[in-house]
Amino acid sequence: MNDEKWDWRERDTPAHCAWCGTETSKLFNTTAMPADEEYRGNAQIISRKPRPYHLAVHDLRLNRGTYRAFRYGAFCKLRCAEAFANAAHDAGYRVDAK
Numbered sequence: 001m002n003d004e005k006w007d008w009r010e011r012d013t014p015a016h017c018a019w020c021g022t023e024t025s026k027l028f029n030t031t032a033m034p035a036d037e038e039y040r041g042n043a044q045i046i047s048r049k050p051r052p053y054h055l056a057v058h059d060l061r062l063n064r065g066t067y068r069a070f071r072y073g074a075f076c077k078l079r080c081a082e083a084f085a086n087a088a089h090d091a092g093y094r095v096d097a098k
């Protein structure tokens with residue numbers, strides 16, 4: 001049984017911020033499973049640790065070679081979107097208001 005829930009922002013390649021160029025990080029996921037059970041999912045196990053005070057449960061940190069997308073579309077931070085918008089404005093770009 002595989003009940004892993006991966007982030008909807010998962011993507012195959014790293015994204016780069018359109019303003020500052022920052023690269024998105026790898027996407028990690030955590031899941032819990034019984035200590036005596038072998039992990040059979042298709043992700044790579046980064047770490048597997050007994051949960052404190054619940055040693056029958058193991059917490060797994062997983063990665064399957066994917067990356068996270070930015071929260072703000074093409075930008076890593078709202079500040080980058082703001083800077084880009086102002087630079088575009090200063091360069092003469094305008095929303096076509098009729």
Ligand SMILES: [Zn+2]
Binds near residue numbers: 017076077
């Ligand atoms: Zn940025």
